[in-house]
Amino acid sequence: MSVTDQLLENNEKYAAEFEGPLPLPPARGVAVLACMDARLDVYGILGLEEGEAHVIRNAGGVVTDDELRSLAISQRLLGTREIILIHHTDCGMLTFTDQELTTALTDETGIEPAWTAHAFTDLDEDVRGSVEKIQTDPHIPHTDAVRGFVFDVATGRLREVV
Template identity: 55%
Template sequence: MSTTHDQFLSANEAHQEAFSGRGLAAPPSRRVAVLTCMDARVDIYRALGLQIGEAHVIRNAGGVLTDDAIRSLTLSQRKLGTTEIAVIQHTDCGLENLDNEAVLAELEAATGSRPPWPIGGFSDVRNSVRASVAALRSDPHLIHVDAVNGYVYHVETGRLEPVGT
């Protein structure tokens, strides 16, 4: 039976044969960074019409503004020249209405250890996007905070809904 490991290596052989990314510069050519959720239904490149080499894509559970997301966005701007940020959360996210304290307690009960990181659950996806956009616009370490936009991606239709502040 073929394992995921084998499947990845096999698919990569085909990828190498069709590979077109040679010679691309590391700085994203469209100078944009996208923060979004790890959700398997969100094909962020197709949803936004992005090609390889054009954007930084930072993903985590929920597409929430963690310290590590801010770290990546800061390095994206200061070391790799991006000037715009898109924050994209989505409908039907597993993090929406997740009880942060209950998850922390569950982990602690199961393992004896309470994780030091926040779970990141939120109660309303649009408010979560607005809060992240507001926090980025006042972040002291970013250079470009005038072009930070927020959106909700609809997993059932593919629609990208702008979320005003």
């Protein structure tokens, strides 16, 4: 039995106790952008309930065009006003360089990736840069409540960077 099949069995239990549907716009008007890391249960970390916040995640919790797209849609079409950015300690993105991964993939497949990895060497610096990218984007209208944090995977605690 694949892991996916096991998780689908879990979904049967979830559906059996499910109370829905909830409204489409996030009830608390917040969008969270966090790393995809398996140890970050964003709902748990922030005490969120279903229906309260948009959750955007990717490798590193970085800000590329795709995150600017999601944030613009979140604010303009679905009314969110605050943004919470979360990086975390012990992140995989601290363990390699963009060039290393590009070279490895190109050597192996003969095709250079269309993307760069967006690895980083300093968590706080990348949080600050990510917040700045959001605040200077012309298509994200509400940027007075953009705050950036580092989640400590050893303590479960968020530390504010900016």
